[in-house]
Amino acid sequence: MMTTTLESLPNELCLLFMRFLAPIDLYRALVGLNYRINSLLTAVISHPILDTSECASSRILFSDFCQLLEGKHYWSKCLLLAIDTIHLGDTLAGKVLCDDSKSPFTLSSMNTSLSNLFPSLCRLYITEEVINQTNILQMVLPMRNSLRHLQLTFGDSPHDHDWNINKCQWQDLYWPNTVHLSLSIQQASDLFLLHHGALPILDHLCVTIFKPVKCFTKVIENDLQLKNTTNMMIFRLRSLQLSHISLAQLLIYLSSIYMPLLEKLTLIDVYDNTLNHLNQFQQYFQSKTNMPALQPSSFKFLLRFPGEFEYEWKRNRNYEWPFETTNIDYCLEEYRLSFFQYWRARLVPPIPKYSLLIFTISALSYRRTVHNHSFAMKLKQTSSIVWTCNQIDNSQQIFDSLAKLKTTKTLAIIDWKGTRSQNVR
Structure with a gap:
């Protein structure tokens, strides 16, 4: 009987099974075997990513993670x-990388730092939980010359928001080589915490805003220094993405800045309760x-208004649009009401x-x-979809809805939040 070995398999089969394994498993099993296998490893994971959430989901054993950080084996040194990319979340593995005192395994015991452990690190993603618990300034400063892509998420925290700002001392941060910055912030005014010299070569900026601010207009219009600082920070931008900002705030912000090099603009979920600013x-x-x-071909947007303005929009949709009208479309989509409204409804579903x-x-x-089954997939997208549902009349509705979602990369179906009569069915 002929024996088939790993080295006798064609490259196509090797690449196929390699894609199902985590980088730690691949490096532990295969790195250093021979030049051909090393080349295939590089082809599969040319930019290895360390995601601390994978330790929490058992995709990576914590013991393997600790062996990696110790760097005593050939495979761990190579990895x-x-x-070059780290996703830092609020997990035990994340606490280890943050050198948290509560972690049973700390980097201080190895007499090294995060920047020394990963000399090729150029992309860093930090979640809001880590920012609320860690001195990010102390972590980021040693890597300021190597970071090319930085993502920071500021969300709701049990602490006062100003406390987070003072703790991180954003006015002192300086990233001379960062070209891509992604920020998830609580309010639009937080964008101006960075001074104009913090990002001298910034080319790409993505901002997601959690909370609207009523005083945003006064902040922008009355602060001339703020205008100048903002313009100096974004003067070099070639791409800008803004998400979850009101249309009124967006117009105020855009009217106060000048971006002569901007080649790509993406606006996602820009909302308003009227069509007055359209x-x-x-x-x-x-x-x-x-x-x-x-x-025009590099300008993408998604505007969200109350559904009752459909007739008014259809009547004026061709009025003074600076774009190709054939490139603009619209649809009505049911949105999910609050859990309290479903709870009050008891047995009768609320009006959609x-x-x-x-x-x-x-x-x-x-x-x-x-939400539910009326959504239209005319709105093309290539990312993930969360599907919520509180009304199912028959099984065919489920199949029809899933058929619409067949092109999405990831799909999440969250817990049922229907009325009592619907939950009994």
Whole structure:
């Protein structure tokens, strides 16, 4: 009987099974075997990622993770040198990397730092839980010359928001080589915590905003120094993405900045309760005064309004649009009501409410939430979808809805939140 060995398999089969294994498992089993296998490893994971959440989900054993950080074996030394991206979350593995005193295994025992452990590190993603518990300034400063891509998430925390700002001392941060910055912040004004010299070569900026701020207009209009600082920070930008900001705040912000090099603009879930600002939005991009390099084909947006404005939108949709009208579409989508409204309904489902979505037909890559079965997939996207549902009349509805979602990369179906009569069925 002929024996088949790993080395006798063709490259296609080797690449196929390698894609099912975590980088730690691949390096432990295969690195250093021979030149061909090393080349295949590099082809499969040219940019190894260390995601601390994978330790929490048992994809990576914590004991293997600790062996990696110790760097005593050949495979661990090779992987430490190769890792260029870290996702830092609120897990036990994350506490280890943050050198947390509560962790049973600390980096201080190895007399090294995060920047020394991963000499190739150039992309760092930090969640809000880590920011609330760790001195991020102390962690990031040693890597400020190597970081090219930085993502920070500021969300709700049990502490006062100003406490987080003072703790991290954002005014002192300086990233001379960072070209891509992603921020998830509580309010639009937090964007101005960074001084103009913090990111001298920034090319790409992505901002997601959690909470609207009523005083945003006064903050921008009355602070001339803030305007100058903002313009100096984003003068070099070639791409900008803003998410979850009101249309009024967006227009105020855009009117106060000048981006002569901007080539790509993406606006996701820009919302308003009226259509009063829509004409101003159209006129702003028609003039191209503040963004002379922006082309219509590189401008993508998703605007969200109450569903009752559908007729008014259809009547005026071709009025003074600076874009190809064939590249703009709309749809009505039911949105999920609060749990309290379902609880009050008891046995009778509440009256559904709809959002009017106006968007460019070009694909938007973002995490989208859809509700029940009326959503339209005219809104193209290539990212993940969260599907919520509180009404099922028959099984065919489920199959039809799933058929609409067949092109998405990841799908999450969250817990049932229907009325009592629906839950009994």
